[in-house]
Amino acid sequence: MAARDALLKVANVNPASVRTHTDRALYSSVGIFILLYGVYAIVGAASFVDASSNYSHPWWQWLVGPPVAAAVIAYDRAVVGRVAVNYERLDSTDPHHLLRRRTFGLYAGRMLLALLFAVVITEPLMLARYKGEVDAYLGTVHNRQLAQLEHDGAIATFQRQIDALRAQDGADDAAVADLHKLAADKRKESASTYDQALADSRANGVTQRAGCPSGGYCDTLVQQSRSLMDEATRLDGEAAALRSSQEHGRQARTAQVADLMGQIAEQRSANRTSVEAGAGFGARTTAMWHLVTSDFWGFGFFYLGVAALLVCLDCAAVWLKLVSYGNGYERTEAREARRRELSATKRHEQELRMAQSARELAGDGLETVVAERRLMDAAVAKATERLMAELEDQTRLVR
Known part of the structure; x- marks a missing residue:
């Protein structure tokens, strides 16, 4: 069972709330896409570092990818595992009140991040894929530049x-x-x-x-x-x-x-x-685009196809989350969350009522004590007055 739930934990969902085969298949697929994206991010970041160092193959290029992959995977897990619970009308039994409306800002940010990664990471991978052709074109360009320098x-x-x-x-x-x-x-x-x-x-x-x-x-x-x-x-x-x-x-x-x-x-x-x-990243990118535009069916078609495939891999997990809004897992999580919130709310209301009653009882007791104290002070004052009068009468008789 632990092995079956491993992909669900990668997708950041609660295995106890995944009760249907459809939801299990959905979130298992999300977990697989997240793992594939981790590999893609590690290799892509290493290729980017290698391209940035003019293809000197530094040994530390493989140390950059894991933190980048971990950061983006954490973002994906936060998006996939998030359930937009509606905490209004907690006592309602209408299923439409379980979830809030989708917040597209979160998904838009992830799509923007995917496009940035497509530019920063996918391009070095494509340059590595077409390295021979790019080197041949750059050789022609360099020879032409050298001839121009010889002449001018x-x-x-x-x-x-x-x-x-x-x-x-x-x-x-x-x-x-x-x-x-x-x-x-x-x-x-x-x-x-x-x-x-x-x-x-x-x-x-x-x-x-x-x-x-x-x-x-x-x-x-x-x-x-x-x-x-x-x-x-x-x-x-x-x-x-x-x-x-x-x-x-x-x-x-x-x-x-x-x-x-x-x-x-x-x-x-x-x-x-x-x-x-x-012959660095910029020159190789220029050469790549020249090859794409000059021979679209030889380079451009496959270049754009592979790039689109990698972008889809980048967005697959979040896209599955977006199109599966309101599935059984989300409703189960929403019911449990609303139940806990309703219980906590009722308990809080009970505590507030008990506190109010205690304050009222305390207030009545205080008024009683104050009244008794006033009566006691009046009796003491009366007794003191009578004692002083008797003392004055005795003094007068003695004289």
Whole structure:
């Protein structure tokens, strides 16, 4: 019997007043819903704490749920176990006078509490349910944010500075390369001129004469080839000198580029940390609602369905109490309460009458005592007067 009454005690009802199978089934169901809500509140509060700590899974997250569940369960038990007894017209036998009209303020407060819990507790549970999808969407958002920061933030400024420094290196390299190219062209021209001189010396050239006499056309070509070769050597020397003069600037720019690359790496790390920090409860809720609105039948339908189911679980116990107003249990409790109140009222009335009679008897006795005291005082006064008169007569005779 104790096991059968356990759920009734959880529902905060008097097992002695539950006399029908219907009422027992009703309040046993209420007890089951209250226990289920306790589990739901504990898990939901732990999920909320976990979400608030950016999913760091603190060990104390399971310590928050039991007090919260106990508080709400106490409220539910107070609502379910309350019987609105009508204490007016206690001597009436009309069943309609047993209970007062329902007070909806109590139920409205519980419904408001259920909605608050639905927002605070149900949302973390739903985020845990769709964690994979939310993480995937947040990854896309974070990559887009990082790309935007790369394009518009400090990294873009640093990159432009690096590009300018590298452009200066390129300009210096181009100047040196131009000198080397000019020198190469001079050598090529010198080789071509020397080939012409050789051809002319073999009687295959312009003069059609063999040999290369001094002052002749062949000799002129040889001198021109040597001049071009000397000029090429001079250009290579100028290129080497230019390269040497650029070395200090190159080293400075290399140091600046290395420093800017370090700043870019630091900025990227800071950007990633900042962007990835936007993965807490608010960001995940935003991601969840984006998934719900963008793919209602894939996410929204089940999201709203599960949320509605949890809200119904939250309100089930109070709802059963609300719709079962005036059942056999409540009428039995009301009759017993009205009987006790009527008995106490009658007893109080009897005590008041006895007290009134006692006061009346006490008042009559007091009046009698006062009258007797007055008579006694009058007799004493009369006797005293006669005694004084006799004493005066005796004194007069003696004289």
